[in-house]
Amino acid sequence: MVRNKFLANWSLTAVAIAMTFLIAIGCVVYPQPSFAALPNKSAIKDARVLLRNALPVDNLIVREIQLKLEGMPRQANLKRWKGLSKDIDSILSNVSQKREQILASVIPTAKQSAEENLTSLNNVVISLQEAIATKDRNNIKPLSEKALEYVGTVESQMVQAFPFEVPAKYAGLPQLKGRAIVEMETEKGSFTMTLDGFSAPVNAGQFVDLVQRGFYNGLTFNRADDNFFLQAGDPAGEADGFVDPATGKVRTVPLEIRVVNKKDPVYEHTFDELGLVGTLPVLPFSAYGTVAMAHPGSDPNGGSSQFFLYLFESDLTPAGLNLIDGNYTAFGYVTTGEEVLRKLKLGDKILSARVISGLENLVTSK
Numbered sequence: 001m002v003r004n005k006f007l008a009n010w011s012l013t014a015v016a017i018a019m020t021f022l023i024a025i026g027c028v029v030y031p032q033p034s035f036a037a038l039p040n041k042s043a044i045k046d047a048r049v050l051l052r053n054a055l056p057v058d059n060l061i062v063r064e065i066q067l068k069l070e071g072m073p074r075q076a077n078l079k080r081w082k083g084l085s086k087d088i089d090s091i092l093s094n095v096s097q098k099r100e101q102i103l104a105s106v107i108p109t110a111k112q113s114a115e116e117n118l119t120s121l122n123n124v125v126i127s128l129q130e131a132i133a134t135k136d137r138n139n140i141k142p143l144s145e146k147a148l149e150y151v152g153t154v155e156s157q158m159v160q161a162f163p164f165e166v167p168a169k170y171a172g173l174p175q176l177k178g179r180a181i182v183e184m185e186t187e188k189g190s191f192t193m194t195l196d197g198f199s200a201p202v203n204a205g206q207f208v209d210l211v212q213r214g215f216y217n218g219l220t221f222n223r224a225d226d227n228f229f230l231q232a233g234d235p236a237g238e239a240d241g242f243v244d245p246a247t248g249k250v251r252t253v254p255l256e257i258r259v260v261n262k263k264d265p266v267y268e269h270t271f272d273e274l275g276l277v278g279t280l281p282v283l284p285f286s287a288y289g290t291v292a293m294a295h296p297g298s299d300p301n302g303g304s305s306q307f308f309l310y311l312f313e314s315d316l317t318p319a320g321l322n323l324i325d326g327n328y329t330a331f332g333y334v335t336t337g338e339e340v341l342r343k344l345k346l347g348d349k350i351l352s353a354r355v356i357s358g359l360e361n362l363v364t365s366k
Contacts, residue, residue: 043286047194047333048148054199054282056163056263057155059105061098065091066151072128073141081135088129095122102154110157117157121150159198164264166202172365173253174205180358181335182211185351188344191337193291197361199258199282200265200331203293203303206253207331208355208362210242210305216353223308224346231294232350233306240296241304253293255300256329258282268301271326285310285324289334289341300327309334309341 044050049070057063068087075084094102099118106114128143130136162177176197183192195204210216216233223231234240244251258265260280271277285292290310293303310324334341355362 043284045287047287047289047335048152050283050287051194051196051333051335052148052152052155054196054258055155055159056198057105057158059102059155059158061094062102062105062151062155062158065094066148066155069144069148069151072144076132076137076140079135081132084132084140088125088132092122092125092129095125105158106154107157107160114154114157117150117154121147121154124150162201163198166264167267170202170254170267173202173251174209174362174364175201176204176208176358176361177201177363178358178361180204180208180361181356182208182353183356184216184353186340186344187349187351189337189340191289191334191340192356193289193332194335195291195332195358196283197331200256200329202253203256203329204331205362205364206242206251206304207291207293207307208359209364211353211355212359212362214353215242215305216350218349218351220347220349221344222306222346224344226345228312229308229310230341230344231306231308233294233304235305241306250304252301253303253329255295255303255327256331257326270300276326279326281325281330283330283332285312285328285330287333289338290330291332291334292328292330295328303329311341 044053052066068091072084072087075087095118099115102118103111103114124143124147128140128147131139131143156179159178165171166173166175176195178197180195180197181192182195183190195208197204210233215235219232219235221230221232222234223229235242239250241250241252243249254268255270256265256267257271258281259276260282266274266276271279283290288311292308292310294306294308295301295303310330
């Protein structure tokens with residue numbers, strides 16, 4: 001039996017760079033999507049930003065606060081003090097004067113906590129305002145990041161209910177209806193992954209279910225390419241993936257990718273098949289440590305237990321314009337312990353994997 005392959009023949013690095021080169025010289029013409037989804041600036045490489053953006057939240061006030069805070073470290077580096085001063089005044093005004101409009105989007109059971117988070121956010125913003133006024137560049141980034149922690153928490157408290165239903169043919173598979181954090185301990189150290197069921201509930205659900213079963217404990221990284229990817233999840237024996245004891249067959253999951261400005265993911269078909277090449281996924285392969293489902297090169301709907309960690313960082317393959325986005329399901333990002341990924345090599349062992357939060361969001365048919 002053929003083992004799962006990250007790509008059947010070519011190195012993805014070579015293919016992506018070659019395709020980018022062809023685009024650059026005009027040899028490849030991509031069909032345009034029906035909505036503005038092509039990246040119009042540098043790819044977002046911060047997993048925290050991508051995860052905040054992926055939340056199904058439509059409160060424009062808090063989203064504006066988030067966007068302005070995310071841009072502050074760069075503005076400070078460019079010494080754009082007037083712009084920073086204007087933005088921080090706007091943020092402070094929104095936090096203090098539009099508090100009720102922000103809280104109106106919060107679920108009833110989280111109102112009190114959200115109020116406390118907004119008070120803490122206001123205090124950090126005041127400190128950030130002082131740092132901007134004194135042109136204290138050393139403190140602008142840490143204060144912005146601290147403020148964004150509160151913003152992200154409030155945004156997560158705005159998610160009223162899981163926003164869509166997966167196709168009926170996949171309803172019997174495990175689903176992650178929300179977020180979960182998994183800690184993976186290896187021979188080289190531990191790291192955590194934040195998994196996003198809002199963007200890929202079936203693939204994330206499959207992974208979390210297998211973590212809960214202890215499936216990954218003791219397995220090794222069976223495929224690797226330095227500075228590109230690490231792959232694990234190949235069990236001993238002939239099977240390529242997880243054999244469900246209830247059926248005696250390998251349990252597979254479909255290609256599942258959510259597109260920017262769409263509520264639910266597209267299933268089974270690659271972006272190329274859908275005429276969406278160049279479209280930006282909600283979870284793009286632009287952050288170091290992207291977590292994704294591996295599948296046989298000839299079957300995008302044949303993913304099971306093997307996953308890979310994307311380690312490649314290059315402006316030659318921007319999000320939405322490479323051969324990985326739209327062909328593989330990303331379902332989360334490594335959010336702590338990135339330094340461990342840089343140490344891991346082919347053959348290194350996963351000692352254990354466990355869900356440390358969000359298990360209540362896992363829905364199974366049991």
